[in-house]
Each structure stands twice: as structure tokens, then as C-alpha cells.
Amino acid sequence: MLAAARALTAALLLFTGASADPVREQQQWVLDALNVEQAWNVTKGKGVTVAVIDSGVDVDVKELKGRVSVGPDMTAGVISRELPPGRHGTAMAGLIAASGEDDGLIGVAPESRILSLTMVTDEDPELVVPPPEQDEDQQVSDSPLARALRYAANHGAKVISMSIGSYGPLRSEREAVSYALGRGVVLVAAVGNDGLTNYARQNSTSYWSFPAGYPGVIGVAATDKQGRRAPFSSDNLSVLVAAPGVGVPVVKRESGYEMSEGTSSAAALVAGVAALIKSRYPNLPPEQVAQALASSARGRPAAGYDDQTGFGVVDAAAALNAAERLTGEQRSVAPGMEHFGQGEDSPMPTPPGPDPLRLWLYGGGVLFALVMFCGAIIVLNQRKE
Template identity: 40%
Template sequence: MIRTLAAFALVAGLVSATAAPAVAEAPQGWELGAMKVPAAQRLGQGKGITVAVLDTGVVKNHPEFRGRVTSGPDFIGGGARPGQSYWGAHGTAMASSVLRVAPQARVLSVRVLWDREDPARKRAEAAAKSGRVAADKESLKAATALAKGIRYAVDKGAQVISMSLGTDEWGFGSGYGEDTAAAVDYALGKGVILLASAGNGGSTDPLEVDANNVVSYPAAYPGVIAVAAMAPTGVRADFSQVHTYNTIAAPGVDIYAADNRGGYRSGDGTSPACALAAGTAALMLSRKPDLTPRQVRDILVRTAKKPPAGYTVFLGFGLIDAAAAVQAAGAAEDAKIAAAPYKGKEYLGGGPVASPTTHPPIDMTYVAVGGTAAGVGLLFLVGAALLMRRPRARPAPGRPPIPPR
């Protein structure tokens, strides 16, 4: 999620078709060097890989994109249209960051989120504060947008899904949802790589109103690679949320990206960190298209520049090393599914507490004697039963029975 954005207009590259391509004039920040992206791009550039950017929409005619962006459906609605200042501001920047890392990849834009200044977002926030969300059709549609967007992207062949969104700092929207969890499982089952921003509510300043550090979804769903934001100094950006599900980190401060109104702008947040990580995943898949979600995660973790303490809840397993990750991806073996043999001790737990008990062999003489006795007893029982069933003698007719003495 982008936290602050400062306008950085390079209008000259957009005015004339005869001018130098705007991508050549794009400002270069520190992020690509920190992630070793130039070395990674010598191994792969994302060719043949589609990255779905689930966001606020992408202005696909920005000169930086050069035909590499395709627009999918608008699942959230709200009335905004391309060309308005509050349509595609966030999503355009995210698509730009993906393609800076993977220049030959393609972006599938799926609109599932409102920009911060979108009137529909403001209406939904008002409905949430008043408790009218359950009756608000616009809010109900927004609640299902992400799940629908994930399934659509999977069905359209996206190999990577980048979600620079999450539980908002003020608690509106994007919390845990059964439908979204099911959509995540659906994507993972199809072998799609999912990444999400860790969230921007992680400030340690007690006066910071956004410092709630709540659990952020979709980053917290199992199987999603949660991306934290790093500052140029190599430490956690002060807004990046702190949680045990943080997997990896990428640059998230002073990141230049395409502006939906033309030119470029600089922004902070775990949003650009997620987009940069998604671009790295695209590079990895262009080297080895059959990598599974678990393989991609494991390679990113294994090749990252780890913090001195190893894993931390601040930066996960550390800063992405794109060059090492792409190289490792190219050398990865095909994933195999097989039963793992048990290689532990003979007994589970502590095993027997004493030596096994042994018994002498059974004497068959006793078995024969017992069997004969049982047979004789059975014969006596049968005979007694037959005697009991014999009829008694009846007295002669006309003579009374003799009473007992």
C-alpha cells in the first residue's frame, strides 16, 4: 500500500510523439540496485509471464507500458472511469514497479480496489462508521471483489498475482473472508504465485494514528508471500507492519513509478515493495516456468540477504536478492510429489519400558484332556435335556388321584 506520494512530473516525455520514449527518462531510484535487478535481468526478463495486478486499475496507455498492459473487468465499480484523477492512481504505479523489474512480462490489470480519493471509497467508509455496511450494496460488492479478481486472474492464465492491498489502517475493508480464502486456495492449487503487501500500519510512534499493526489480509492467508518494506538504510521502514507471517522484504521508500496523470511520482509503502517482489517472481518463472508456489517462496527465502539475527518479524527472511533468486530458479529441479520414508528411531516416543515378556510353549496334553472333558460334559447336558422332555404317566379315567401322604 502506498503511504505518501509526491508529484514528480516529467511531462516533456508525454507531450510529443517524436520525443524520446518516456521510459528512457524515467527516474531511477535505489531499489533496483539494492535488489541486484540489473544482474538478474541478464538471466531473464520475464518473457512469457503474465502478472495480474489486482488494484485500482491501470492507465495502460502510459508511455512506460508500451502495450504490455491488458485490462480485465472492474469488479468493484463505484462509478469512477479512466481519465479521472482518482481512477488508477495506485494501480498504475504498481504495474510500473512490476515492469521495472520484469520488462518483458505482461500485466493483467484487474480492478478490485478504490483509490484513496475515490468518492465510492468515502461513501463506503461513511457506511462502515454508521454500521450500514450490511445494507450498503456498494460495500457488499466491494467485499467480494478481491475473491472474484483472484479467480478471474487464475482462469485467464496469470502465473503471478500481485496484491498491493490489505486491511486498511483505519480498519475498513479487506479483512479475513471465507470467499477470499477459498480463492487463494484455488490459485495455489493451480500453481499460481500470490504476493501481498504486509501493510502500512506498523509505526512504533504512539502518536501515529495509523499505528494499529492489525493482522492484514490477504498477506496473512497461508500460501501468500507477505512482503515487508525496507528503507534505504537497510532497516524496516517505520510504517511496515510487524507480523510473523512476513516472508520477505523489498524496497518501499522513495520508489519512483508511473503516474496515472502522466509522468512519474515517488511513493512510500509496502505496496511498491510487493510489486517489486512480484516482478522478481516473474523473472524466476521466465527461467523456470514450472516452479511451484512453494519453490518460489523457498528460493526467495534461501537467497535473500538475511538480517544478522536470521528471520525477524520486521523483515521476514530479509531483502530480496533478485540475481541470486533467478539463478537458483534456473537450476531448480522439477518438483516431485512422493511419500517420504520414515528415517527415525524404531519406536515412536521412548519405546518399550522393559524387555519383552516370553512364555513357555503350551503343553498339548492339557489341551487334549480339556477337550475330552468338555465333550463328556456336553453329552451329559444333552441327556439331561432329553429326560426333562419325557411326558409324565396320567391316572386311569374315573379314579381320583391319590393325594400325597
């Protein structure tokens, strides 16, 4: 069953960093690639809760202490279980909201909060082949991800980060995605690490991963230090934007740091940028947050878009500027299609019914004609006499 086959999208490669440099120095290239420090002059994410749907987050990590709320276990349905914090979920939460305590790792939105929703464990098997075809309407009525999305949307999350994935959509998840979007929640997901699979080689495209493949979800690909697409990063039309996903420092459970590789890290970083936007512009709807991220991205492909890095690498400061411009727009404009929505608005349509000015002109003309007619009759009568 697909619902039971949920796995960690990134198959995040975590390994002990060989460099003895302080973690802030190791992560500087990531902050530079996303232009985060300039964005911090405007906001650091205060007032925004980001739900991390993943393995559990370690609340005792110094950079996250006091700023993580733990929701119910989403894997167990109505049964509550105590699950230990996960390596993967803790790493993703740190990329989003780590405070930088004691010169430690700092997240993209260091003043945001985390809502930890456990949907997988670090021991879940990774999917390596597409599942058999199924009729979406005949699938299970609920799934852990669907429950997690609704819970997050109902408990104050403004952004949801999903560094998870499986092959094949579920109706319950698609409906939960729509529900969360309808409540103004920004959804961000990793597109997967299938770029080097046999399927990708044979078909020149990667198999779609969900939730990144659901409409309205911001799918994130991974890039390296040169801004190039990481070879393992999935390439398909679920990719909207890209972010660093190679050699990215992350926090470990309990203490310490590791290096990460995968689209998981890229998605968490973009979720942090989305938190910055929602902190500054809390009423900006999800589709316009996505538009701000895409329209302001750096390293845009020559064609404007491709299925490897989407519209380019996210630029946090530029995205905030784009969001500011969008706050005055009454309609969404797809990136690259600005000529359909910019410029002066058309004038308001004339209300139905007679035009008062034209009535006065018409009435005045009629009155003038009557006066002239009556005057002509008087003159003619006088001549006859």
C-alpha cells in the same frame, strides 16, 4: 461489512519528486538493492502475465503502452462499470513491467505483461482500526478480491500482485487463494503500513492485513535505502521478505513520475522478481518460488527470520539461482530447515516378495547338500560291500 471495507494497503504516499535527475538515475538504487540488472542477464520476464489487483491501470502510459490487458470491474459483481484508470494501480504496474521507453522508468520484469483487474478506486477510504470480530463462516459468500483471484488464475496470470488490504479474513477469499495456488499462480501482497499505529506500539506487533495474511501468500515488508525496515511497515508473522518501499520512483497516470512510500511499492517490486522466476522456470510451483525468494534474500536477520523484514531483502539474481537448484528437487524445504531435505535421497525400498539372488543361493546350497548327502551314502555302501 468487511468485503466493502477493502482499501489501499499502502496508503501510498505519492508526491512530486524534487530531484531534477532523470528517473532512471533516481531509481538506480532500487534496482541495485534488488540486484535486478544481474538477473536480466538471464531473463526479463518474457512470457509472463502479472495480474495487478488494484485500482485500474492507465494503458496509455508510454512505458506500459501495448502491454496491458484490462479485465472486468471486480467491484460491481455482475454489473459492468467503466472506471477511470487509478493513480495507485498505474504506479504498481509500472514497477512491475514498465519498459523503460525513451529512458523512462523501467520495471523489474520489463518484458512481462499486465492484466489490470480493478477492485478498488483511489478514493476508497483507508482502514485505520481493526473491525469487530466476526465468524468467518458467516461472512459473505463472495468478495471482489475472491472474484479477481479466480479471474486472474483462469485467464493466464502466473503472478498476482496485490498492493491492497483490509483487516480480517473472508472465507471466499481464503478459498480463492487456495484455488489460485492450486493452479500454480504466485501470490504477492503488501503487509500494510501499520507499524506506527497505537495498536503496534502497545502490542509490539502490527494488526494483520489480508490478503497478505492468508497462507501461501508472499507477504512483503518495506525497507529504506540502507536496507532497514521502514518504520511504517507492519511487523507480524505475515512478513516473508522485504523490498524497497521508501523513495521509490513510480509512473504517473498519463505521463511523468512521482516518488512513492509504502509496502505497496515493495510488494509490486517482489511481484516483478516472481515474474522473472516464472519466466525462467514456468513449472516451478508457488511454494518453491516463495522458497527461492526467502532462502536467497540478503540482509538476513541475525536470528534467521524476524517479523519486521522476514528472511531479508529480495535478491533477484540469487533468487533465480535458488530457483534453478529447486527445479531438481521433488519436495519443498522450508527456508532455514535445509537439513531436513538436502543430501542424497534414501534408497528405494525393496519390492515385496522373495529376493531372486537369495533364492538362487538357497537353492544352490540345498542342491550342494543333496549331492554331498548322496555321495556319502554311496561311499558307505561301497565300504559295506
